[in-house]
Amino acid sequence: MGRGSALRVAVVHTVGSVCRCAQAISKGLRALGHVPVLVDSALVEAKARELAEGCHLVFDHTDTFEGRGLFRALVRMILEGRGARLVGSPGRACFLSDEKQAAKALLARAGIPTPPAVVISPRNKEVPSWLRPPWVVKRTSEHMSRGVHTAMTPEELEAHLRGFAKGSPSSSLMVETYIPGAELAVPVLEEKGAPRVLPILEMREARLRRILDQGFKEVEFHGERQDIAQARLEPSLEREIRLLACKAFEVLGLRDYARFDVRLSQDGTPFFLEANVTPSMEPFEAMALSARLAGMDYPDLISRILDSALQRHGKGSLLREKSLETNLPGGSLRILVPSGVPFPADSSLEMARIIDVRPGEEVLELGCGCGLLAIAAAKLGAKRVVATDLDPACLEATLLNARRNGVEERIQARAGSWLQALNPVEEKEGFHVILATPPQTPSPRPMGPKYGGPDGLWHIKRIAASATRFLKPQEGRFWLLAISLVNQEELFRLLDEHFEKVELAGSTLREFQPQEYESLEPGLFSYIQDLAWAGKAWVGKSDSGSLAFRNLFIRASLPRKVT
Template sequence: MRRLRVLVLMHPDCVPPDSTDGYSAQEINLWKTEFDVVSTLRAAGHDVRPLAVQEEIRPIRDEVDNFKPHVVYTLLEEFHYTTTFDQHIASLLELMRIPYTGCNPRGLILARGKDLSKTLVQNRRIAVPAFGVFPMHRKVKRPARLALPLIVKSLSEDGSNGISQASIVDTDEKLGERVAFVHERLQTAAIAEQYIEGRELYVGVLGNNRLRALPVWELKFGTLGGLGARQIATEKAKHDTDYQERVGIVDGPADDLAPDVTARIQRTAKRIYRTLGLDGYARIDFRLSADGTPYFIEANPNPEIAQSQEFAKAALHDGIDYPSLLHRILALGISRAKAGASVG
């Protein structure tokens, strides 16, 4: 790829240093994605400029005018302290006619709402857990069709935010308590889903029109089940590096799946990707039940792209090294802009 000017948008707390020397694993975990993207693209010869943004769009406009980037690599997961505002940055870049990486605004919106994405996917006859939504400031009453146990989450937050072992409830009283927790701590509506006992699987998908499904990846919970805990991707299991090491939580290829099951899951991931109007790159999450049914849990456009994370590791397992992966993501953003508009 030719030498590019790349503007990288990121949260102010995630601006990386020039080196990881002297930092703990927990400290690096905060900005590992930003560090990996910036340092890898610089090593490849690109002119890379990080930009911290949170409350104002003017810095983005100023940098676009001054730096004149060929493409913007957006690593923002929120704007103005609100996760649902990330799609507005993509919309702004489209209005400015600047190529950007990742998903288009429509796909971000459709994937963000777990109820909407599940409804759309279910309409394509893809298995999803039964679910119910509990809006803010409403009395919690479990629909009769929604059998216990359930797992309670934020309707719109991602990254396992707010999910713990207490998120799985087996009584109406616990359901009410956990919904109240989501309302009060996360300030969002709650969704309660049928709890699927099974394996936690992820499928990365790359592409705008022609799609490539990466190898099926699995989050493996080590000794967690033996400790009497449910094997779910809690906030602690996803982000606490000390806890991961202590319990033995690792991720890797789901090697023991039958070839036909693997192919089915990858096809389903691509169908979900298209159904939700996603492009660029995304990770589709499943729970695989004991009877072999892959249940769609959620879609994650613009997932963590650090070299140590599931998406990049699955790509490497499929023969795409990290610099090549970032270059493909840049190329997808540029080619979408050349095509003229976002999906839909």
């Protein structure tokens, strides 16, 4: 991302942690001209939606959540669930990397060496005879080397196990073969969707101690270090480590940046010890020092990490609302569409221009979204409009937009699935008009909110079967916005079954690209093509030569009596 293109970037961290990554990242962001927003991870449940809507990107450098490193992946999952655009690995990858047994299994299946290990518990403390000392003892779900010890003898191992049992009686522990040899830091950056290994470093301190424990990792360095240097490796061995690191990055589902801790055994085998999804980003730690050897200063490192995330997410918009202003037969209309609420399609606007709502009538809109059709009906003179939807955000948006357009006293919002939101009195009295724009993209399996079943008619069948019960016998009209990707023969047969009069009030062409459907579900465009070739959907071309389907504005009246 260019240094002059300002972003608003949240940095989530654990307040009180010895880790100073958040402060370092914030300084790097400011150097790039971006706006950092520091947030305590303890507040993530309350702040996640705000961060999703108010920040272009979110760095998560949580150390512990609810007091434990085990739970830090939950922070990412909460952020993802609220729609935040994360920098770095997703929550699932964070959990897998911190869950050492799961990570080992994935790496082993990919042919990546890890030290032999077993998991034991207070009830089963048996270490098999094939796992010989010395050992490394660690929690199965933790990071920053918390609680990591070495045991040179069975007696030392037993002492560590007793200590763990006192502090965490229900926890599982991993007992792993200790690998003597050089310890390497292998930083990885993702560039253009592919992992790139930065210069590999040797952690020289590992020559003086068996492991780089929690105490070492909590030391804050402020100047040049003598205990880290670029590793001197045979070219073939370095190539092998780089290839293994790229494979590990992909297997664990990591994104944007990470660091692997590797032990190089005396016979030259690189054993992968840990995957760090949030490697220390302090200026004198391995990630930044390696980047410097690759020719990047600290802001440049941050910029490249942002570039990788932006390639995946896009810059997005911080506007919480999009607006729509238009003139309809009932008058001018101004709609604000909050984030997360579908923006009205052009076809919905076309339908709003042709519906035949008369003054004093009662109207029902099924699946109201932001309330466009409900408000259009009220502006045409409807004395009461009931708008239904399953999404609370859509119902709130409908009521707010009704207020903005001065028709709030005539619009009621109801939560529920189609006509299930109504009561028996409304069924008995009936509506003059029912408006429906249900999802109807055909697909062999569910693929999101546009899913309409294998033939596109899944929702329409239920609505049409019930609509006749809620329409006034002589005056009732059912307006349906359908698309030609559904089985039209079956659609009109279905409507004829429930209404005496069914007419096509209008149609428009809607251009599209195959990728629009492939992005919903791989192979979906081919599925639609197969339907079209079988005569169960219609796909044509516009005057410009683009692929297109038809929007069908259908008016059905004179509902048949339900027997």
